Amino acid sequence: MADGKGRGGPGAPGAKHGRTGGPGPELPDAADVVVVGAGQAGLSVAWHLRRLGLTPGSDLVVLDRGPGAGGAWQFRWESLRLDTAHKVDDLPGMGELGLSFATADRTRAAREVVADYYERYEQAFALDVRRPVEVTGVHEDGRGGFLLTTDRGDIGARVLVNAGGTWARPFRPYFAGAAEFRGTQITTPGYRSAEDFRGKRVLVVGGGTSAVGFLRELEGVAAATVWATRRPVEFTDDPDAGVTAVRMADEAARAGRPLPSIVSGTGLPATPENLAAAERGLLVARPMFSSVEPDGVRWADGTFAPVDAIIWATGFRAELTHLAPLRLREPGGGVRVEQGRSVRNPRLFLAGFGPQASTIGANRAGRAVARQVVAELRAPVADPAPVGWTGSPRSTHTGSGARSMVSSAPDRTRRRSPMT
Ligand SMILES: Cc1cc2nc3c(=O)[nH]c(=O)nc-3n(C[C@H](O)[C@H](O)[C@H](O)COP(=O)(O)OP(=O)(O)OC[C@H]3O[C@@H](n4cnc5c(N)ncnc54)[C@H](O)[C@@H]3O)c2cc1C
Secondary structure (H helix, E strand, O other), rough: OOOOOOOOOOOOOOHHOOOOOOOOOOOOOEEEEEEOOOHHHHHHHHHHHHHOOOOHHHHHHHHEEOOOOHHHHHHHOOOOOOOOOOOOOOOOOOOHHHHHHHHHHOOOOOHHHHHHHHHHHHHHHHOOOOOOOEEEEEEOOOOOEEEEEEEEEEEEEEEEEEOOOOOEEOOOOOOOHHHHHOOOEEEEHHHHOOOOOOOOOEEEEOHHHHHHHHHHHHHOOEEEEEEEEEEOOOEOOOOHHHHHHHHHHHHHHHHOOOOOHHHHHHHHEOHHHHHHHOOOOOOOOOOOOOEEEOOOOEOOOOOOEEOOEEHHHHOOOOOOOOHHHOOOEOOOOOEEOOEEEEEEOEEEEEEHHHHHHHHHHHHHHHHHHHHHHHHHHHHOOOOOOOOOOOOOOOOOOOOOOEEHHHHHHHHHHHOOOOOO
16 A cells, blocks of 8 residues: 555645544545445446456545435435335346345335445445545645545545535525525425424425425425425426436536526426325415515515425535535536536546436446546556555556556456456
């Protein structure tokens, strides 16, 4: 393992920080690939990289700040079940373990089932996720790679896969007066149970599946509900709706524009339950209000609705805060990403981003990203870094630019993939 000397070029402030002591996971000084996030996207990438010959824990290090397995799913509300969620796709290789979300227990909370299955998956494939480790900043190391600062010390990476999801970045639109509202205001991650709203007049804002789920749970518990959406609500059973949404997100990501709302492409599912709820007036949305007042909201026509609580189910943004030092933002406000790869920095991958932000998209990202990562590691080195820069004993650079880590990948894959 490298001693870490010589790591961290100009503008890599984390290089001067020492390793954090105390209990918790240990980090190597560096690795060929660091994956940030062990949700569906990060696990899928890690599984494919392992199959392609990387060794978790040395060549490949997966970091996650969560307390346990499950990615964002571990934090979802108790009442959410796998059949009230959309379809949750299986991770690659999950079938080899005899696990499938399609046949999982629908009576258990989705957060428990997903956390349980992810944990078994991580262990069976020895993915060696290091948690809790929070990546606080990512800096260029001056040699084409990265230096990550974390709450457990620094770690270098030749290639970085960011798979941080969106859960920590709920988006709440600005509304005049919202700061003075006297009632309860939460965003989707703050929702625990309909009981918290018993007897209250609740405004639910947002046109997605979460908003619909909240309204259905609140029926008969809240004193009254009102639903406001930016666009008219469309219930659809068009099988191509998802394709349109993915295409729109892909176009935006390639152009570096802010990502569109997925619902703007898919509409809401026209299930019998949703259609019946619309029929009885529960799922009938009003256009957005114009301002929030201390005890309710004012509609554009000047009328007032008194409310005790507002649930902002108004979407999420990608968790890219720690990537800020890389200055990836385009003038249009987005980040340019093609096939899960940053256009500005080809050694940076964003798995689960934009068109990949679903469990099926995250799975596809895993395959596509892992192949590109391995190709990047194999690429000739234009300006070789000193031997011993990376933390993996098998992944030292050589003067000729050969990368020993992946050059023998096929053999190692055969030797070390008991699951295949
Ligand atoms: C309410 C809700 C319901 C959904 N239901 C479905 C559904 O039914 N089907 C479906 O396909 N999709 C659903 N989605 C979308 C879903 O989020 C994705 O499908 C998928 O689970 C996301 O996986 P991910 O790996 O991209 O992100 P996550 O599961 O969020 O995992 C990201 C991980 O990165 C970690 N992380 C982030 N930043 C850092 C950092 N700086 N340092 C260290 N670790 C970090 C987080 O701790 C987290 O564990 C839903 C989304 C929401 C909000």
